[in-house]
Amino acid sequence: MKIFNYNTVQAKDAGEGTSKVAVRWLITKELVAENFAMRLFEIEAGGYSPLHTHPWEHEVFILEGEGQVFDGEIATAIKAGDVVFVPSGEQHQFKNNSKETLKFLCLIPCVKK
Amino acid sequence: MKIFNYNTVQAKDAGEGTSKVAVRWLITKELVAENFAMRLFEIEAGGYSPLHTHPWEHEVFILEGEGQVFDGEIATAIKAGDVVFVPSGEQHQFKNNSKETLKFLCLIPCVKK
Numbered sequence: 001m002k003i004f005n006y007n008t009v010q011a012k013d014a015g016e017g018t019s020k021v022a023v024r025w026l027i028t029k030e031l032v033a034e035n036f037a038m039r040l041f042e043i044e045a046g047g048y049s050p051l052h053t054h055p056w057e058h059e060v061f062i063l064e065g066e067g068q069v070f071d072g073e074i075a076t077a078i079k080a081g082d083v084v085f086v087p088s089g090e091q092h093q094f095k096n097n098s099k100e101t102l103k104f105l106c107l108i109p110c111v112k113k
Numbered sequence: 114m115k116i117f118n119y120n121t122v123q124a125k126d127a128g129e130g131t132s133k134v135a136v137r138w139l140i141t142k143e144l145v146a147e148n149f150a151m152r153l154f155e156i157e158a159g160g161y162s163p164l165h166t167h168p169w170e171h172e173v174f175i176l177e178g179e180g181q182v183f184d185g186e187i188a189t190a191i192k193a194g195d196v197v198f199v200p201s202g203e204q205h206q207f208k209n210n211s212k213e214t215l216k217f218l219c220l221i222p223c224v225k226k
Contacts, residue, residue: 001205002198003182003189006174009196026196027172033198035222036149038172059140059151061119061218063176069116076116083122083139085115085146092114105174107220109148 002031006040020047020096029110037110042103043067043096051093058092058106060084065102068095115144119153133160133209142223149222156180156209156216164206171205171219173197178215181208 006026014021020043027038040063043049051072062082068075069084072091078084084104086092096102119139127134133156140151153176156162164185175195181188182197185204191197197217199205209215 001182001184001200001203002196003191004196005194006196007194026174027198031198032200033170033172034201035170036172036220038174038196038220057146057148059146059149059220061139061151061174069114071114078116081118081120083115083117083119083151085140085144087114087145088147090114105218107149107151107172 009040011042014041014049017050017052018048020044021049033110035110036107039106039108040103041094041106042101043094044101045096045099048095049093051091053089053091055088056109057088058084058086058108060086060107061105063103063105065096065100066098067102068097069093070095122153124155127154127162130163130165131161133157134162147223149220152219152221154207154217154219155214156207157214158209158212161208162206164204166202166204168201169222170201171197171199171221173199173220174218176216176218178209178213179211180215181210182206183208
């Protein structure tokens with residue numbers, strides 16, 4: 001069993017296409033997680049992930065703050081306590097249009113289809 | 114894409130072997146989640162899940178409150194922001210020895226080995 005605080009895992013820039021987005025890979029294949037990985041994203045005020053699509057799903061839980069999820073046509077407000085399921089193949093973008101940091105968990109399958 | 118607050122999903126008694134434990138199945142196979150399921154557990158003060166083991170892993174994120182994880186030998190304190198990875202086949206029990214409700218996400222693979 002592994003028990004640790006999320007703050008002990010280094011936050012890294014989330015990379016190409018993102019703005020003001022950091023990611024912590026909390027549970028990964030290296031931790032013998034064979035099926036799915038847990039990441040924690042922090043988007044600063046004004047930041048966003050790219051509008052993109054891929055052949056695997058996201059399971060998201062909003063931990064802190066407020067923002068929007070954009071599906072290419074409609075932007076939907078999200079806040080702490082909200083759940084977002086993005087099916088494989090659907091466009092999605094997370095935006096922080098608030099003044100506070102937006103934090104959420106985003107889980108993905110380890111074996112991408 | 115599905116977006117909803119966790120409070121909109123009914124909390125059900127977590128069943129045999131548990132005490133003062135409610136579970137909300139947030140993301141399931143019925144939501145076309147092929148790989149893993151997201152559940153939110155709420156353990157009231159004094160409640161606990163059974164000490165048990167099974168051939169699939171848990172990926173846990175503590176949302177609110179404090180409690181303990183017991184592995185059959187050692188009880189480790191947990192609090193909001195902590196991550197718990199329980200590998201397949203390891204004994205585990207969640208206890209709420211505090212005075213406030215303990216809330217956590219617990220994700221499991223849909224296809225149990």
